[in-house]
Amino acid sequence: MTKGLPRSAGGRLIRGLPALGSVAAAIVLWEIYVRLSGISPLVLPAPSRVVEQMAANRALLWENTLPTLSATLTGFAFSVSIAFALSVALDFLPKLRRALFPIFVVSQTLPLVAIAPLAVLWFGFGLTPKILLVALVTFFPMLVALVDGYEATDPEIETLMRSMGASRWKVFRAARFPSAMPYFFAGLRISITYAVVAAIFSEYVGARAGLGIVILNAKNSFRPDLMLAAVVVSSTLTLVLFGVSALLQRVLLRWREAGQGQ
Amino acid sequence: MNALELRNVGVSLGETEVLDDVSLRVGQGEFVSILGPSGAGKSTLFRLLTGALEPDRGEILLDGSTLKRNATTFAFMPQRDALMPWRRIIDNVILGLEVQGVSRAEARARALPLFAEFGLAGFEERYPAELSGGMRQRAALLRTVIQARPVQLLDEPFGALDALTRAQMQRWLEDRWRGARWTTLLVTHDVREAVALSDRIYVLSRRPARVISEVVVRAPRPRLGTALPAEARAQEEELLNTLLSQTGE
Numbered sequence: 001m002t003k004g005l006p007r008s009a010g011g012r013l014i015r016g017l018p019a020l021g022s023v024a025a026a027i028v029l030w031e032i033y034v035r036l037s038g039i040s041p042l043v044l045p046a047p048s049r050v051v052e053q054m055a056a057n058r059a060l061l062w063e064n065t066l067p068t069l070s071a072t073l074t075g076f077a078f079s080v081s082i083a084f085a086l087s088v089a090l091d092f093l094p095k096l097r098r099a100l101f102p103i104f105v106v107s108q109t110l111p112l113v114a115i116a117p118l119a120v121l122w123f124g125f126g127l128t129p130k131i132l133l134v135a136l137v138t139f140f141p142m143l144v145a146l147v148d149g150y151e152a153t154d155p156e157i158e159t160l161m162r163s164m165g166a167s168r169w170k171v172f173r174a175a176r177f178p179s180a181m182p183y184f185f186a187g188l189r190i191s192i193t194y195a196v197v198a199a200i201f202s203e204y205v206g207a208r209a210g211l212g213i214v215i216l217n218a219k220n221s222f223r224p225d226l227m228l229a230a231v232v233v234s235s236t237l238t239l240v241l242f243g244v245s246a247l248l249q250r251v252l253l254r255w256r257e258a259g260q261g262q
Numbered sequence: 263m264n265a266l267e268l269r270n271v272g273v274s275l276g277e278t279e280v281l282d283d284v285s286l287r288v289g290q291g292e293f294v295s296i297l298g299p300s301g302a303g304k305s306t307l308f309r310l311l312t313g314a315l316e317p318d319r320g321e322i323l324l325d326g327s328t329l330k331r332n333a334t335t336f337a338f339m340p341q342r343d344a345l346m347p348w349r350r351i352i353d354n355v356i357l358g359l360e361v362q363g364v365s366r367a368e369a370r371a372r373a374l375p376l377f378a379e380f381g382l383a384g385f386e387e388r389y390p391a392e393l394s395g396g397m398r399q400r401a402a403l404l405r406t407v408i409q410a411r412p413v414q415l416l417d418e419p420f421g422a423l424d425a426l427t428r429a430q431m432q433r434w435l436e437d438r439w440r441g442a443r444w445t446t447l448l449v450t451h452d453v454r455e456a457v458a459l460s461d462r463i464y465v466l467s468r469r470p471a472r473v474i475s476e477v478v479v480r481a482p483r484p485r486l487g488t489a490l491p492a493e494a495r496a497q498e499e500e501l502l503n504t505l506l507s508q509t510g511e
Contacts (some may be wrong), residue, residue: 156344163312163338164361164409174357178348255348259391 045225053229060214061233067210069237071127071199075134076192083139087146087180091172097147104140112137112201120206130202130210137198138191145187149180182256185249192245196238211237264323265290265445266311266335266413271320272470273306280306282470283320288413291443295456297501298466299508304449307471308417311447312338324412334362337411341418343402345390351401352377352386358409373408380404381434396427400434407444416448420455432458433486440483453502457494458485465501468508475504 027047033039034046041049054061090097115136119129153176161171203212211234218226250257267287273280280303288294298304309315310322313329322329329335337358345354356369364372377383380400390398399419406414419435420428432455439446439459450456456463457479465475481494490498 154344156340156342157346159312159314160338160340160344161357161361162314163334163336163415164358165334166361170361174360175346178346181348253348255389255391258347258389259393 041225042222043224045228049225050228050232053225054232057226057229061211061229064209064211064214064230065233065237067207068196068199068203068212068234071130071203071210072134072192072195072237072241074127075131075199076138076195078131079135079139079191079195080142080188082135083142083146087143087150088172090143090147091150091176092168104143107136108140110136112198116202116205119202125206125208130199130207133202134195134198137194141191141194142184142187145183146180149183150176152183153179181253182249185245185253188245188249189242192241193238196234196241200234264288265292265325266447267323267326269321269323271310271317271322273303273310273315273317273319275306279470281310281317282467282472284466284471284473285320286464286473286476288445288447289461291445292461293439293446293448293459295448295450295460295463296466297450297453297456297463297505298471299468299505300451301469302466302508303469303471304466305417308338308415308449311336311415335411336413336415337406337409339402339406339414339416339419342422343390343398345398345401345405347390350387350389351382351393354390355401355405355408357405362409373404376404376408379438394427395423396431399423399431403435407442412445414444414446416446418450419448421451428455429486433484435459436484436486453498453505457481457490457498457501463501465504465508474508475501477501 031046031048034041034044045053086100090100112133116129116133119132123129123132150172157175157179158171161175166174200210200212200215203210204216205212207213211230214230215227218224218230264287269285271284272282284307286294286296296304296307306315310317311329313334324335345351346357349357352370352373353366355373356364356366359369359372360366374386377386380403382397382401382404385393385397385401390401393401403416403419406416420431423431436459448456448459460479463477463479464473465477466472467474477497477500479494479497481491485494
């Protein structure tokens with residue numbers, strides 16, 4: 001039995017070419033349009049100008065990326081810990097699940113535009129309201145991913161473990177929890193992108209620093225070029241975090257790649 | 263001495279009467295099969311034995327005393343292999359020992375010498391997805407017998423395999439069994455499999471299940487790989503006819 005060759009970095013690059021090509025084409029078209037139409041950079045700056053601004057303001061952008069990153073990661077870590085603890089409780093107490101799920105669903109219906117200023121009003125301009133907003137946005141998807149993951153356990157594995165005399169807790173640890181891991185990581189990849197957006201939005205509503213503040217100030221001084229520069233930075237940040245969670249999944253769930261390509 | 267005896271066991275699930283009156287026994291070191299049409303309540307029988315369900319009537323005796331709820335007398339092998347895809351083969355095999363509280367190192371030390379006999383040498387550290395169907399089934403069987411429980415319960419263990427692999431696995435199991443003489447209760451649809459492997463065979467009726475026939479197979483072993491004696495072939499034919507009369511079509 002031969003092990004499948006690991007997909008090479010070169011192969012992945014070739015598969016990514018169409019995507020890179022279409023993005024590059026869009027940027028080129030944008031640049032051409034701005035140059036030919038003579039539109040004011042106060043309305044639509046060219047991509048080249050956005051890049052210039054990124055270079056000119058790199059210190060400012062970097063200083064303000066760090067608070068956003070820290071709000072995102074702290075809020076997300078907080079939300080994942082609570083979601084995990086609660087998912088275990090819900091798995092053991094189905095009644096609790098019926099009692100609490102409606103509250104979580106309602107929490108997802110709250111418009112961020114209303115909650116964010118209230119959080120700032122209640123908790124000030126520090127890190128706390130950001131953490132809370134990031135947690136509010138990411139908590140439910142993570143909880144649902146875990147709870148669904150436990151439910152997806154192969155019933156035959158559970159029957160087998162019961163026949164071996166395993167306790168409910170042992171079944172959870174050895175079967176239900178590992179079964180949920182692919183679901184957990186799928187939820188993680190999606191939630192981390194929401195987390196960045198939520199952090200920036202809560203900064204926009206009230207903060208001392210952060211990419212949200214850069215965007216707010218740039219908007220107030222009619223600087224769409226600087227706004228777009230901050231957008232590029234925030235998108236990059238999101239992509240990096242997405243990549244990190246994908247990488248984490250590859251490392252921690254190596255078994256999922258076993259037996260592929262045979 | 264009977265390792266296991268069921269006396270007039272009856273059980274209903276909700277409104278449905280699944281087992282009407284089932285009496286059977288498995289002697290020490292004996293290989294007994296249960297044949298029955300689909301939906302005859304074979305799985306219900308196994309749930310009774312693994313303690314997931316209690317009989318409404320009758321009793322289940324182990325070595326002459328009543329079966330306690332959640333007793334761990336049986337090592338169970340489910341229909342599909344139920345290997346955990348996230349555990350390496352060695353760690354799948356020792357799952358039962360781990361549940362019994364044996365330390366991982368000790369359990370591994372007990373399991374490793376058996377890998378060659380089960381045709382799994384060199385695959386200890388592989389994941390289930392990297393193994394063929396037959397190998398997975400052998401790993402599941404090793405996981406079953408290593409628990410060293412008094413009775414092995416095999417629930418259609420080769421049902422999901424292709425015909426060739428199944429024939430191979432049946433020969434292999436016969437060979438292993440002749441060496442080890444595990445007390446075994448096998449549930450199957452496959453008449454040939456039952457005749458080839460069993461000392462005795464019980465046939466269940468359609469639901470609600472009763473034992474409608476008990477057949478003792480006396481053909482010398484090994485039976486697979488050689489032509490069966492005329493008596494065993496006649497038994498095969500008779501069993502198949504009995505089963506077909508119970509399909510209700």
